[in-house]
Each structure stands twice: as C-alpha cells, then as structure tokens.
Amino acid sequence: MSKPRTANPALAISEADLASALALIGTEIHHQPLRSSALARVMRETFLGSDAGGAWDWRMAYDLMQAAAVQVLLRGDGVAGDIAAARLLASRLLTETRRSEQQIRLQQFSTPLTFATMAVRAAAIRKGETVLEPSAGTGALAAFAARTGAALLLNEIDPFRQRLLRAVFGGEVTGHDGEHIDDLLQSPLLPDVVVMNPPFASSVDRSRDKHIAAKHLVAAAKRLAPGGRLVAIMPPGFTPERDAAHWSRACSLLTPRLALTMPGQVYRKLGTSVETQLMVFDKVQEGGEMIRANVRDLGEALAYVDAVAATRTEIRPVQRAAAVTPARPIGPASVPRKTAAGVVTASKAWANAVVPLTFTSLDIPRNNMPISDIYARYRPQRIEIAGAQEHPTPLVESIAMASVAPPVPSNTGSDDLRLPARLIEQGDLSEAQLETIIMAHDAHGRDLPGRFTIDDDQTKLTRADDDPDARAYRLGYFLGDGTGCGKGRECAGLILVNWLAGRRKAIWVSKSATLIEDAIRDWTDLGGSPADIQPLSKWKPDQPIPMGDGILFVTYATLRSAGKCGTTRLSQILAWMGEDFDGVLAFDEAHAMQNAAGSEQGRGVKPSQQGLAGLRLQLAAPRARVFYISATGATSVHNLAYAARLGLWGQGPEYPFPSRESFVSAMEAGGVAAMEVVARDLKTLGLYTARALSFDGVEYDVLEHALTPAQIEIYDAYAVRSDDSSQSRGRADSDRRHDASGETN
Structure with missing residues (x-):
C-alpha cells in the first residue's frame, strides 16, 4: 500500500532535532503537567517557525507529546507499577483539542496510557515473548509490552509516527498497511502476542470503511502463532449480531474470551468520546464461553482483565523449536530476545512465501495431438512450469492454432515475476493459466517499434522517432x-x-x-x-x-x-x-x-x-x-x-500493415481465413492465446419425463383455455375494426 502523505516539515526534521524535541517535552512531562505554551515553544524551536506560518501543526505536536510520554515511561524504573505510572503521566498530558485531515482520514486516535496498560495486562505477556503491534501509532501499547520484557515487532503506516517509534524504541519499524500485515510482513516470525488498536472507520486508500477494524484484526490473527493471544481495542459494532460475516471470519481463526464495552470518557483527553470494546482472543482449538460486559470506567474493568489474564494457556514447546532466524525485534537494550520461531512458523512462512515463477524452456516445441478434425489437446508448447498443476478440465485449441508454437519467454526466475508459492503448488492457478501470465508478462516487457506522438483527438498514433516529445x-x-x-x-x-x-x-x-x-x-x-x-x-x-x-x-x-x-x-x-x-x-x-x-x-x-x-x-x-x-x-x-x-x-x-485502414481492408478481402492467419501470427509473436474446454468424453442422452395422467389433464386444460382465449381476442378485434359497411372504426 502507498504511504499516506505527511507534512514536509515532519519528514525534513533531522534525527538529532527529533531526539532533542522528545527530550525537552519529556523533561516537562517528567516534572510537571505539560502546558500548551511549553509544547508550542519546543515546536517553534525545533521547526524554526510557528504553526500559523505552516512550519508545524498541532497534530505533529500532540504526536511528539505522546511519544515523549512513552519515552519517559520506558526510562522509568517500573517500581510504581504500570497502572500508577500510566495515570500519573496521563494526568500531565494536554487534552487534545485540534484535529488534522490526515488524523481523521487514517483514524489516528492513539491509545490512552491508562487504557493501554489494561490491554497489555489482559494479554498476560511473558518475559521473552514476541509481541506484534500492527498499528503502533505513538507507541503506548508497545511501551507497556516492553516493560514486561517482551521483544517487539512494530508496524506503523504513517511516516512521521514511524520516525517517532524509531527514536523512542530504536531498531526497525515497518510501514505496511495493517489491513494486510500477514501478507506484507517479510519476517517469518510468528508473534506470541498481538496487541492492537486499529482504525475504526477508514482505510489507508479507500476512505470510509466501517469494517476496517475487523479486517485489521483478521490479518493480525493470521500472523499470530498457534496458542498465542490477541488483544484488540475495537469499535462497538464488532459483534456477532452487528457484523456476522467478519465475526465469523475472526472466530474461524481465534477463540473469543472477553468483550468489555468501555465508556467514551476513556478517550476524552484524546479529543473524542467514542465507545470502544476491549477484546481478548486466543488462537487455540478448544472453545469456551466469551464474557461480555459493560463497564463504567477502567477501574471496574480491572477485575475482568485480571480474570481473563489468568486464563492464558502455555504455548507448547514444539511451537518454539528453532526453525528460522527471526528478524531483529525491537526492545530496550536489556530485553532478552527470542532466538527461535516455531516449526509452524516455517510452514506458515512458506505457505505465504512469494517465490519466482520459474520454468524450463523446451528446445523442441511440444506436439499437441489432435483429438478431432477441429481441435487438438492443449498443453504449453514451449515451457515446463516448475510445480504447476494441469488445468482441472482438459483444454483444447484449434488445429490451426496448434500448428504453430509461441516463442520462448525470456523472464524465467525474474524478481519481477513472482507469486505466492501456494497458488502454484495447490493449483489455484493452473499450468495453462500460469502460462498466460508468463507470456503476458513477457509481452509487456517489450515495446512497439518506434516512438509516437498522439493526435489532438487522442485516437491515432503517428510515428516520430526523432521527436523529443514522442513516447514509447x-x-x-x-x-x-x-x-x-x-x-x-x-x-x-x-x-x-x-x-x-x-x-x-x-x-x-x-x-x-x-x-x-x-x-x-x-x-x-x-x-x-x-x-x-x-x-x-x-x-x-x-x-x-x-x-x-x-x-x-x-x-x-x-x-x-x-x-x-x-x-x-x-x-x-x-x-x-x-x-x-x-x-x-x-x-x-x-x-x-x-x-x-x-x-x-x-x-x-x-x-x-x-x-x-x-x-x-x-x-x-x-x-x-x-x-x-x-x-x-x-x-x-x-x-x-x-x-x-x-x-x-x-x-x-517492422509493421505488417501501414495503417489501421489498410489492415481492415486486407482482412475484409481475405475473410475468415485471413483472420485465422492473424491469430496464428500473433501467437507466434507471443501476443495471443485462445483455448477452450474440451468436450472429449462428454456423453449425451435423452432424458424423458413421463407425464402422469393428472399432468396430462392439466396441460389439456391449458390448451383448451388458450384456444378459447385466442378465438375470443380475434372476434373482439374484428368487431372493433369493422362496422357493418366494412369500414374501419
């Protein structure tokens, strides 16, 4: 997915200036409640201008404030406990009163610190586990996960927030669309835990989408290791009653444990009052009853959170066996890193792996034998595709088309010609279909001879090789x-x-x-x-x-x-x-x-x-x-x-006909035979293919339905009534059109 546009000042700031700004804001937060004037001063000094002049905006300032709070949290000694630390820091942050268009478009409402600590508490993360945050924002959920001793895999689509996460946590932060995190994340590592706060009503590229949070959850569930836990902050509409399709999809991957409806006041300081759900799922086979409840505040939620935290199962050792080397996770310097991914990880990674589409060229074209006077059995004539399955139904092509072979494509093993391995091995794309993709890809690697300009009507090309404005x-x-x-x-x-x-x-x-x-x-x-x-x-x-x-x-x-x-x-x-x-x-x-x-x-x-x-x-x-x-x-x-x-x-x-008109004229003169020659020639150039389903072996028989006496009586009655109706319409039509004199009325 393409990255959303972010204001240029946010991307132009140096790493040193960004670190300095975070440190200055963090110092303010660490000692006292942050004032808007103090935050504005830091922003002016960092970006060398005012918000009114366009040097920065308040959305950037709030993001820096949140990231600075996370940095303070990570540098704390943890003695006060997560809940106490979250409440203290949250009380010192500004209430966010300004929004940006991008914030609304990408639904960038970060997780309040107090809510984040509840979510991570429900996850019951164990020291040394790997935690994925697919929409990491400014790092609130990730911070509390890091405090448990977990290694982090962070993903964030917004470029400025990516930079903030790197500055706070260090290491790599991917920039994929969380809606497709399982497909796009290159690391083969399967996380033990996922904590997430996805966008509620807007996708990166398609504006409004009320199911986007559910799609993010399903994508993360696919990546989660078997036996793992997923904790998500979800919209209130994600229920089996209001979103049956996506709920069913999620429950085919996960077992729901808890759904707590949280009041809108939880998000008050972040400038919104939308209700949310704190949801907990386990990726296990055994079922169990899901607890559903409404709570008035986070304090009331604590009992439910602790109860569900105690239900988390131990991941079986086989799932931790060394199979692949994981990508370097992110975490504080003292955090131990996981050195093994599961055996399931390897098979999962291979199932989703994107591999080059390779084939072997046949020096002597395959001879597709005729099965009738009109058709020949079809198989690719010039290539053998590695691992490909035959088409589920036999294919044929005309004898005339089978008499010529296409050229050998030149792009085997190209990095530009890749597909998921499972599509080839499972036959989701058959041998014949893969051949079409290969031949089309090869044709698209070539240009029409010459360079061209287009007429004012934009319907005709004129060759002009020497014209600097001409295009290939x-x-x-x-x-x-x-x-x-x-x-x-x-x-x-x-x-x-x-x-x-x-x-x-x-x-x-x-x-x-x-x-x-x-x-x-x-x-x-x-x-x-x-x-x-x-x-x-x-x-x-x-x-x-x-x-x-x-x-x-x-x-x-x-x-x-x-x-x-x-x-x-x-x-x-x-x-x-x-x-x-x-x-x-x-x-x-x-x-x-x-x-x-x-x-x-x-x-x-x-x-x-x-x-x-x-x-x-x-x-x-x-x-x-x-x-x-x-x-x-x-x-x-x-x-x-x-x-x-x-x-x-x-x-x-280089062209067989000088103009479209001359081509049409020649084809009209040659008739159907000329059209067939054109089709064959296009095939020999690697620009055309035409196959059809084979009817070889199909048998036909007459299926007679013996009418019962009752059915015969019904059909006879229909016939009599139809005849009576037809005669009546004829008489009425005659009476209407002619009077006694024979003249038409």
Whole structure:
C-alpha cells in the first residue's frame, strides 16, 4: 500500500532535532503537567517557525507529546507499577483539542496510557515473548509490552509516527498497511502476542470503511502463532449480531474470551468520546464461553482483565523449536530476545512465501495431438512450469492454432515475476493459466517499434522517432480463451504479479457493473482483499478519486460518460493513474469496444463512443500493461480496431500493415481465413492465446419425463383455455375494426 502523505516539515526534521524535541517535552512531562505554551515553544524551536506560518501543526505536536510520554515511561524504573505510572503521566498530558485531515482520514486516535496498560495486562505477556503491534501509532501499547520484557515487532503506516517509534524504541519499524500485515510482513516470525488498536472507520486508500477494524484484526490473527493471544481495542459494532460475516471470519481463526464495552470518557483527553470494546482472543482449538460486559470506567474493568489474564494457556514447546532466524525485534537494550520461531512458523512462512515463477524452456516445441478434425489437446508448447498443476478440465485449441508454437519467454526466475508459492503448488492457478501470465508478462516487457506522438483527438498514433516529445508504447497481450478457462482468474493473476512487483495500481474494465462480484471473487481466490477492488461509480465524475493503491473497476458505459460540469470519466481515470502509470490495464469483454474506428461499409458507421473511450484510454497511457480479454474479439474485422497495442499496424517496415485502414481492408478481402492467419501470427509473436474446454468424453442422452395422467389433464386444460382465449381476442378485434359497411372504426 502507498504511504499516506505527511507534512514536509515532519519528514525534513533531522534525527538529532527529533531526539532533542522528545527530550525537552519529556523533561516537562517528567516534572510537571505539560502546558500548551511549553509544547508550542519546543515546536517553534525545533521547526524554526510557528504553526500559523505552516512550519508545524498541532497534530505533529500532540504526536511528539505522546511519544515523549512513552519515552519517559520506558526510562522509568517500573517500581510504581504500570497502572500508577500510566495515570500519573496521563494526568500531565494536554487534552487534545485540534484535529488534522490526515488524523481523521487514517483514524489516528492513539491509545490512552491508562487504557493501554489494561490491554497489555489482559494479554498476560511473558518475559521473552514476541509481541506484534500492527498499528503502533505513538507507541503506548508497545511501551507497556516492553516493560514486561517482551521483544517487539512494530508496524506503523504513517511516516512521521514511524520516525517517532524509531527514536523512542530504536531498531526497525515497518510501514505496511495493517489491513494486510500477514501478507506484507517479510519476517517469518510468528508473534506470541498481538496487541492492537486499529482504525475504526477508514482505510489507508479507500476512505470510509466501517469494517476496517475487523479486517485489521483478521490479518493480525493470521500472523499470530498457534496458542498465542490477541488483544484488540475495537469499535462497538464488532459483534456477532452487528457484523456476522467478519465475526465469523475472526472466530474461524481465534477463540473469543472477553468483550468489555468501555465508556467514551476513556478517550476524552484524546479529543473524542467514542465507545470502544476491549477484546481478548486466543488462537487455540478448544472453545469456551466469551464474557461480555459493560463497564463504567477502567477501574471496574480491572477485575475482568485480571480474570481473563489468568486464563492464558502455555504455548507448547514444539511451537518454539528453532526453525528460522527471526528478524531483529525491537526492545530496550536489556530485553532478552527470542532466538527461535516455531516449526509452524516455517510452514506458515512458506505457505505465504512469494517465490519466482520459474520454468524450463523446451528446445523442441511440444506436439499437441489432435483429438478431432477441429481441435487438438492443449498443453504449453514451449515451457515446463516448475510445480504447476494441469488445468482441472482438459483444454483444447484449434488445429490451426496448434500448428504453430509461441516463442520462448525470456523472464524465467525474474524478481519481477513472482507469486505466492501456494497458488502454484495447490493449483489455484493452473499450468495453462500460469502460462498466460508468463507470456503476458513477457509481452509487456517489450515495446512497439518506434516512438509516437498522439493526435489532438487522442485516437491515432503517428510515428516520430526523432521527436523529443514522442513516447514509447508498451506491447499488449490478447487472451482469447473460451468460457470456463478462467479468464478472470488469469487477469487477477497478472494483476497480482504486478502488485507484488510494486505496481499496485490497476484498472479492470468490464461490460457490466454486476461483474465486479466476479472480479472480487477471482481476486480474493488468489489471496487479495475485497476492498482492493473499488468501482469507479463510487465517486462522482467531477471529484478526484481518493483511492491510493488498488484496482479500479470500470464499466464501458461508465468510461464513455461525463459529469455535469463537463468532466469526463476518462480524464478522471487518467488523473488517478498519473502520467507514468505502468500497471495493468485490463479490458475484459474487450469486444465491447467494437467499432472503435467506425466502418466504411454502406453509408458508413460512426465510431462507437465507448470504443473511442477505450482507445483513448490505451493511447493516453503509453507505459500501461494492456491486457485484452475476449473469447469473441474478432467476430468482425472492424472490432479489432481497438487492439492498438498488438503491433498489427503502424509506420515502418517492422509493421505488417501501414495503417489501421489498410489492415481492415486486407482482412475484409481475405475473410475468415485471413483472420485465422492473424491469430496464428500473433501467437507466434507471443501476443495471443485462445483455448477452450474440451468436450472429449462428454456423453449425451435423452432424458424423458413421463407425464402422469393428472399432468396430462392439466396441460389439456391449458390448451383448451388458450384456444378459447385466442378465438375470443380475434372476434373482439374484428368487431372493433369493422362496422357493418366494412369500414374501419
């Protein structure tokens, strides 16, 4: 996920100045209640300016104040106890009265110190255990975990808060989106405990999302070691009654132990009064009754917290056996570090491991044998993919297509071509589907010959190799598989390869808005999140798309539309893509862009608006990885006018036809046979594939339904009534239209 934008002064400050500011604020807090004037003075001295002048803002000041309090807490001797220390420090902090847009967007409401100590107390952390905090904020939860002698794995998406955590705790702090922490965290270590306070109603890139806290919890639960404990501060709506789907998902991974509803006054000093839940889960098989209660304050919660802390089970020794070397955890210098992760850790890490997609080239192309006069059995002809499973249903291709072989792709083992190991080994992507991904990835590594400028209408390229403003255009790929071959999953797989390579913006254009459900299904089948795919219709044409990284789902009808102020959807999409967009641009049901160039037959047909919109989208993004998907893309030669990125026409000897018009003319003269030759040639260039499900072995039989006498009687009655009704309508129609003279009334 992309990192949220933070004010430049926060990132420009040096490490020394940041440490100095924390020390100055900490000194104030250590001796007396902090005054706003004292905090403002430190901020002015550190950032060499005032908040009014834009040198800093009060959100930064509050974050520094919270981090300084954590630093004071860590440097204390612990004699006073966590609860007493938390109450004392909390009483000396300012009440936060100012908010920033980013705070609201990312739901940056840190954990009050007194609440943090309750959460960590409920976790019952043992000395030497590893604790993960996936949304560490300014470190309140992590501080009390460190005081128990735990080693820390800290993650925080906000860059400024990352710097604060490094300054306070030292060591590495990752910057992943907590919603995907299990997938993105590179360390194979499984934490013994997770303590977390996720955002309640807003994700990093997709604005409002009332289920985001539950998604963060599920992601953290996946990473938690078997036998471990997860303690989370959650919104009040996360219950089996109000969020059954996410609750069920969480309980498939965890066993709930405690759900305490906390009053809004707990968060009063942080500028909000929202109710929360303190929730405790164990990652164990045995069940048990969950305690649910409402408490009036933290003091009343203490009895419940101590009771659930006493129920934590001992992790079995086998789960601590040395298997891999963990990433260096964070903690105070005196804290012992865990030196072993479990055996389960190794298998878990391998299941989620992203590995290069490797294959062996075949010097002699595989000969796919005919099974009829029309079709040949299909297997990849030029490569053998390591560990790949055959397609669950036999595939075929036409005899004509089977007579030629594609080129050998050149990207085996590339760091840019990687997938989770389980997708290959478990057959979630079959051998044929993986071949498509490999061939498309290889095609996207090449450019159309020459450099081009685009006309004012943005529908035609002109070759201009010597023009400094000319751009190189990336080759596209055409997937012509028939129904049942899994075109949607192949598209999702190609997007995933690019996602893992860092290209985390993609566009999925399809024929109908309802097909977003199929896209989400295919994406989540490969391990993606449903929230990664967002429909363009979610935003008005005249507003910018606030989503950062993700998959933008667009229909062809939406693509050609415009807003009330004249802003087109196309310009809205291009603004989101950015000038150097190099992600996947997938055109599902690409034949919907038919007649992109119009037709000159008869009186002529004007170019279709959605065909033109699709053509403009391709040509406006020269570095996009265009992926055409259609089982019927060439029913008419004019329908291929949208395939501008296949190199079928262009200026120069490298192109078979000098223009789109000459290509269309030649194909019309050659008929269906010429279209088949084009498809074969594209396959030999590594730009096209078309498979279909095999019906070999399918048997047909007549299924006769013997009617009962009662059914025959019913059908006879229907026939009689239908005949009577028809005759009556005929007589009424005749009487209405003609009078006695024979003239029509």
